Amino acid sequence: MNWYEVLIRLILAVVVGGLIGYEREFKNRPAGFRTHILVCVGAAVTSMIQLYAIQDTTNMILHNPVLSSALKADIGRLGAQVITGVGFLGAGTIIHEKGSIKGLTTAATIWVVACIGLAVGLGYYFLSVSAAVGVYIVLVSLKGFETKFIDRGKIVKLEIQYKNKTGLVKKLEDYFDESNVKIKNIEFLIDEDEDEQVPHKSCLYTILVPRNLAASEIVQEICCNDEIIKVTLV
Structure with a gap:
């Protein structure tokens, strides 16, 4: 993976995380602009670490074929740990206050930003951008629909x-x-x-x-x- 690819993925992670985080910051939620950027960039970095690890393992096996049965690279292990760990961060944004629960949407956005960050780090650009746009539309456009048509009291x-x-x-x-x-x-x-x-x-x-x-x-x-x-x- 070239250095400019790393920069592109990091910049895209900042843009995606900032886009979703801006909406949360605008609504004055517990986790806002910077938090979502950091989560997305962290997930992207984790994905790229996985790719570097696989690349290094592959090169090592090419130079030493004897190690092919001994060396293994699991591309999904670190990503799974990110998704699990972000769940604890999301739980911290959920506030239970005298009969009402607040912060569920923010917790969900933190989790989905981490997932998008993993996709960015792995180089799935179309998937990452499409998912970010979809999440932003859900947060901005569907809020009015929910308020008008879904009676929650x-x-x-x-x-x-x-x-x-x-x-x-x-x-x-x-x-x-x-x-x-x-x-x-x-x-x-x-x-x-x-x-x-x-x-x-x-x-x-x-x-x-x-x-x-x-x-x-x-x-x-x-x-x-x-x-x-x-x-x-x-």
């Missing part, structure tokens, strides 16, 4: 101040069921009002709201209950 947190707990939970459950709202978590807190010496009761609801229902509508409906003093979006 959104996580909303409500802090509810109430007078009496009796019957409150049941009424809220009935309302949420009718509105197709899923309850993810309920936390009841009791604080003492130092000025009036009256128990001040509040609870925190974490709910999954359909996209066709605004959080403000839920707040208005809940406030109609006589037992509820105040509802705040957290």
